[in-house]
Structure formats: C-alpha cells, structure tokens
Amino acid sequence: MADQEAKAVEIKPNLEKYVDGVSASGKKTKNCGDPIAAAVDGFTVEEIRAVASKMTDVTQKDLEAKYAHLNVGMQIMNLRNRIRGAVNALDKAHEKDNAVVPGLEALKLHCEKGRAAANKRADAATKEKAAKEAEAAKKAEEKAAKAAAKPAKKKAKKAA
Numbered sequence: 001m002a003d004q005e006a007k008a009v010e011i012k013p014n015l016e017k018y019v020d021g022v023s024a025s026g027k028k029t030k031n032c033g034d035p036i037a038a039a040v041d042g043f044t045v046e047e048i049r050a051v052a053s054k055m056t057d058v059t060q061k062d063l064e065a066k067y068a069h070l071n072v073g074m075q076i077m078n079l080r081n082r083i084r085g086a087v088n089a090l091d092k093a094h095e096k097d098n099a100v101v102p103g104l105e106a107l108k109l110h111c112e113k114g115r116a117a118a119n120k121r122a123d124a125a126t127k128e129k130a131a132k133e134a135e136a137a138k139k140a141e142e143k144a145a146k147a148a149a150k151p152a153k154k155k156a157k158k159a160a
Contacts, residue, residue, distance in 0.1 A: 020125070023073075036084050045075050052079040055086035 019033035024044040031037035040048050046060075053060045063082075067075040 034084070036080055036087065040076075040080060040083070043076075045072050045079070048076055048079045048083075052082045052086075055083050058082075 015030070017032070018030040019037075021029045021031040021037065022042040023029045024042060024047075026042070031041065040051065043051070049060050049063050052058070053063055063079065067078055070078065
C-alpha cells in the first residue's frame, strides 16, 4: 500500500441549507432550521436535556451520563435528535390511529435568555437588511442620476 499515492479529499459543506441560531451563551451558531431546532434555539444543555427527558421518558441523569463524554455542542445535537425521534414517533402514532396525547399541546418550550438573544439577533438582522437595502437603493438612485446627467453634459458640450 506504500506504493499508492495518497488521494486528496476536499469536503465542501453546503452552508446555504443551515440557518442562523443562538447558542445558550447568546453566540451565533448554525442549525438545520427545523421546528425542533427553532423551538430549542438558545436553550442550555440542561434545558434541552429536560425537554428530551420529558419527551422520551428517559431520566435526565441517564441522558447526562450517556452523553457526558461529548462536548456541549455534540450533547445538544444528540438531545435534539432524540427529541426529533420522539416527535416523529408521536406523529406516526397520531397518523395511525388519530391518537391524542394528553398534555402534548401544553408542553411549552421556553427559555427567556435564549429567546431574548434570538429575538435580539433577529431584530439586528432585520435592521441590517433594511440598512443594506436602503444603501443599495441610494446607490441605484445616485447611479441613475449620474447616468441622466451624462447626456445633459454631452448635449451642453455639443451646443457650445
């Protein structure tokens, strides 16, 4: 195998399929943008563990032990995937026999710190987008004004 040349591998992730999110610390992060990711955006690992525990009937202590060897980001990713699995199982059960899970609608996911950070980031993004659009419109007006002024200058030179 020493005779074979090493092949270069280039991996380019498609970042366009991800959306901006907020970590528990309020820092910018990326997620898949599905309803689960949006619902727990800004949650701490402990808060997500509590939701996953409630959704999967696995104790928080067991979930903590299972993922303790992972960093916080990987723990959050795995816990969100467990929540997705539980939601998919509920969806399938509901489709199968129109089962209604008592109290499911009452399960409210909230984290004021995360929500505040997410709302602040969304407001900032909206303001930034509006500012960019206003600047682009201003540049377009200036360009149009310059374009309109050029023929007038040429006509003035020809007339002189």
